[in-house]
Amino acid sequence: MALTFFDYEIPLLKALVQLDGSAKAKDVFPVVEDIMSARLKNHPEEYGHYKKQKEIIWKNKTRWAREYLKRKEQLDGSVVGVWTITDSGKERLRIFDTTKADPDEGKAAIEGIDAAIAETEAEPEKVFNELDKIQDSGDVLNFRGIVFEPINEQGVILVFTTIAYELGFRIEAIRSRFPDGQFIRKNNKGTFSKCFAEFEFKSSNYRLHKHPIKGCDLVICWEHDWKECPIEVLELKGLIPKLKRQEKELEFERNGR
Template sequence: MSIPFYKFEIPVLEAIDVKNGEATIEFVYDWIQKNKKDFFKEDPELLGRYKEGKGQIIWQNKIRFAREYMKRKGQLEFPSRGIWKMTAVGKDRLENWRKTGADPDQGLEIFHGITEIEETQDPEKVDLKVPPIYEHGDLLGFKGIVYEPINEQGVILLFAAMAEDLSFMIESIRSSFPDALLKRRNSKNRWQPVRAEFEFKASTFIQHGHNQNDCDLIICWENDLNNKKIKIPILSLKGEVEKIRRRAS
């Protein structure tokens, strides 16, 4: 199976980074051909041409598709003809890939419908529709989650990933208050029920006017409350991630 064009995105960013974030198209081609020889060994047809040998060189056309796709994702810009410049968004993606070994954009091509593109076309004439760029937090790289939460949904996702480490089991999660029914292992090695509410910041619990008597635990990313203001225990996942990392080091 031919290597799809979106697999060339990280190599394009790598090549541009060699030139401090701004490079000519010729340099990008040359760098990839010299430094990504495994691509050509895996897929020798990349060295051929489309249209029965009369069209574009296949691997170069794929790079142009990668360029157009990253342009629409806000990762590349073109200050002048033939010059490719990596944006802050592109640099962030490359740095995250280098730190974690995981591409933050992996899977987006399916969501965007890019896998259905016919790559023999001229990339500049293909409408690569990309939804607005999603915001994300700082790099987390924990339990398979790339970024820190920036909202309640992110807190729920992170808690689900680390529940076992915190001696919890998830029985159910719902949209009404309280958000979750959990089981927690106590000191006697028995499971007890816990009614939990998820918040990005603990103070949101008070802002929402929730009844403290109907909740046993607030699970948040950041505890910004003076505990004297509230009688419910607060579990800060930010703090728990730090504890787990310290124990592992």
């Protein structure tokens, strides 16, 4: 699986600790590269360049990791050109070193942060500032206690869980690693079989995230914008209005009796 800028967060924090907590970017990069050396050997593409950017890919992702860490107050960027780890960043490292589990795992998905943003031309700081301005809720949905439409992957999961049973799904697990969901799914013959699914806000995000085709039976999304998707897609945005109409019809029948 391809590396994302999230994979550079812990190495960047470790690099700053090795550099006594604070350093300029030019001094940080070599240490990050050394810490990431084993993984970079398996990902030679990290030494290439995005079409829209001049900087080498792994350095670009390190800059995005730095900006995201600033957003989470694990790095202090108050001094221009100097990267400094905070107490919060040190605490994350302490937990990681003790448990071998990243306490921030899954946090980006909850916040609606897509790793693909690192492939844009814009500067990381500008992109994160724009994200802060984006509305934190979608249009009105008003369906089974959910007031607004989803705006990220976590919202898609929430909507799906409210309708999974009537769609023939039995949820066994929803997790942060690929594939997101493990279900038992009822087919047209009335029998059940295993089903592995990946949740995405838009179906095209599956491609952006560079997920493999094998190992996933279904993409569950809010908007289906990848018509050539080689995997079955379940679009919730078009399905919810139908379910709402069915509920109104049933309510009308009950009141009419």
